[in-house]
Amino acid sequence: MMTITCPWCGKRRENEFTYGGPVPLARPDNRGDISDKAWAEYLFMRDNVKGIARERWCHSHGCGQWFTMRRDTVTHKIHSIEKTGDAGEP
Amino acid sequence: MQHYSVMSLARNAFSRHQGWQQAWRSPDLKKEYDVVIIGGGGHGLATAYYLAKEQGISNVAVIEAGWIGGGNTGRNTSVVRSNYLFPESAKFYDFSLKLFEGMSRELNFNVMLRQAGMVSLLHSRHDVEAMRRNLNAMHMNGIDADWIDADEVARLAPGINRSPAARYPILGGIVQKRGGIARHDGVAWGYARAADALGVDIIQQCAVTGFDIRNGRLRGVETTCGRITTGKAAIAVAGHSSVLAGMAGFRLPVTSMALQACVSEPLKPVFDATILSPSAGIYISQSDKGEMIMGGGLDMYPSYAQRGNIATLEGVIAGVVEIFPRLSRVKLMRQWAGIVDIVHDSSPIIGLTPVKGLYINCGFGTGGFKATPAGGWTLAYTVAHNRPHPLNEPFTLKRFETGAFIDEMGAAGISH
Numbered sequence A: 001m002m003t004i005t006c007p008w009c010g011k012r013r014e015n016e017f018t019y020g021g022p023v024p025l026a027r028p029d030n031r032g033d034i035s036d037k038a039w040a041e042y043l044f045m046r047d048n049v050k051g052i053a054r055e056r057w058c059h060s061h062g063c064g065q066w067f068t069m070r071r072d073t074v075t076h077k078i079h080s081i082e083k084t085g086d087a088g089e090p
Numbered sequence B: 001m002q003h004y005s006v007m008s009l010a011r012n013a014f015s016r017h018q019g020w021q022q023a024w025r026s027p028d029l030k031k032e033y034d035v036v037i038i039g040g041g042g043h044g045l046a047t048a049y050y051l052a053k054e055q056g057i058s059n060v061a062v063i064e065a066g067w068i069g070g071g072n073t074g075r076n077t078s079v080v081r082s083n084y085l086f087p088e089s090a091k092f093y094d095f096s097l098k099l100f101e102g103m104s105r106e107l108n109f110n111v112m113l114r115q116a117g118m119v120s121l122l123h124s125r126h127d128v129e130a131m132r133r134n135l136n137a138m139h140m141n142g143i144d145a146d147w148i149d150a151d152e153v154a155r156l157a158p159g160i161n162r163s164p165a166a167r168y169p170i171l172g173g174i175v176q177k178r179g180g181i182a183r184h185d186g187v188a189w190g191y192a193r194a195a196d197a198l199g200v201d202i203i204q205q206c207a208v209t210g211f212d213i214r215n216g217r218l219r220g221v222e223t224t225c226g227r228i229t230t231g232k233a234a235i236a237v238a239g240h241s242s243v244l245a246g247m248a249g250f251r252l253p254v255t256s257m258a259l260q261a262c263v264s265e266p267l268k269p270v271f272d273a274t275i276l277s278p279s280a281g282i283y284i285s286q287s288d289k290g291e292m293i294m295g296g297g298l299d300m301y302p303s304y305a306q307r308g309n310i311a312t313l314e315g316v317i318a319g320v321v322e323i324f325p326r327l328s329r330v331k332l333m334r335q336w337a338g339i340v341d342i343v344h345d346s347s348p349i350i351g352l353t354p355v356k357g358l359y360i361n362c363g364f365g366t367g368g369f370k371a372t373p374a375g376g377w378t379l380a381y382t383v384a385h386n387r388p389h390p391l392n393e394p395f396t397l398k399r400f401e402t403g404a405f406i407d408e409m410g411a412a413g414i415s416h
């Protein structure tokens, strides 16, 4: 069981939270003339990191806010938590 | 290969069972192979067997980081069935089920297939409507599936909660009678033994650490036991697919997550069939040893930890007790997890990769045990011919660019 510290609410059990995808995941700008391959890269291809990954999480059964977490996918150890935006991405 | 039979059992009994040979050799790794298979799970071992048996390529090594069958092959809840929604899946999984039906004989190894039926429960008018549609689709695909009413469900699943006040009332079910369970590590051992007998080298405790790729073409495989020269390699490592793809310089549409299961203490026979409740998020069967085998959904975030979280386990147990209240006092004996390879449309990937000479079988996620024979058979064909067989043509990496997805999530609804 992970204990996740929501930047707004503090320490809570992991089942109050929802995983929301990897960070960064930037939507391409040139959507009009992008190739199917490049579009598939954005939509479906994933780094699927074994080790320390940056992830988007939401305190869905709490305050409902999103934040960014650095977490080891092998040990589930949480290395850092930042409010979304603080990390310099949208 | 020493033939297993009643006669050989009797013969060996006279020599106090001292005459049994090892089921497969533990050979030294050679410097060069025609094909290297990465991952000694069911899919990798089946691939090796069908390469030797059907494609005439037996200078093959299976490289396994741990012990064969120690990944998801030895961790799954062993449900086999072919009642999928889309024609592509129905063809593929029914081909697999047919290979399962002949497997014990073909491999001369008892994989303990028990076709006692697989029942999906319907708990609401919406379930009934959706499943009637699925049932029609299965019939159109030539898959056996029957509609059963609540009384028949109760006959197949004694003790099911039929109280009118139940959170999930039983309105009926659909059953695939050819569905059931098989002995999972028996499948790995059976393929390993048969492949070994055809000349395949099974190398355990040896991990692949990199690829030698020149001008986009595979030249060799680096392992913890040394370099192997080869023009062809096939990746069949389930939850570690992205790690291997990363070594070869490409990415996959895969996310690795933990899927758990648990078993109770052994009980006297409760029921024979496998019972699935998509609404309660659980499925349950009874092993030949008497344990109730229970599973549910994924731990919903990326993980390589090979252990499950308590919240998901609690959800599964709550669902089981809701559907089978009489199991509420049964003790849990073991709980575990495997790292499964989740793909957006819940369908596998079997085909070529961006690297020439490198092939992949992955994305079976929560349901690839039933596909072990078909996954191996089609991957062996693909490796030998450098193109997919019609059975796996719809299941290549191409669909992520064309958008021709085979979305089985709605059909399966739950992992098994």
Ligand SMILES: Cc1cc2nc3c(=O)[nH]c(=O)nc-3n(C[C@H](O)[C@H](O)[C@H](O)COP(=O)(O)OP(=O)(O)OC[C@H]3O[C@@H](n4cnc5c(N)ncnc54)[C@H](O)[C@@H]3O)c2cc1C
Residues within 6 Å of the ligand: B038, B039, B040, B041, B042, B043, B044, B063, B064, B065, B066, B067, B068, B069, B070, B071, B072, B073, B074, B075, B076, B077, B078, B079, B080, B206, B207, B208, B209, B236, B237, B238, B239, B240, B259, B260, B261, B295, B336, B337, B338, B339, B340, B364, B365, B366, B367, B368, B369, B370, B371, B415, B416
């Ligand atoms: C709890 C649970 C329940 C399930 N229930 C069902 C079910 O009821 N029915 C069903 O059909 N499916 C089920 N599944 C899914 C099924 O288990 C898998 O889809 C299937 O077993 C995958 O087989 P595989 O051979 O591809 O992978 P695995 O058996 O995982 O084998 C992959 C192997 O690759 C090895 N490997 C990894 N990295 C390397 C490396 N670098 N070098 C060498 N070797 C490496 C691993 O050690 C491993 O042995 C379940 C899975 C789980 C976890």
Ligand SMILES: [Zn+2]
Residues within 6 Å of the ligand: A006, A007, A008, A009, A010, A059, A062, A063, A064, A065
């Ligand atoms: Zn919060």
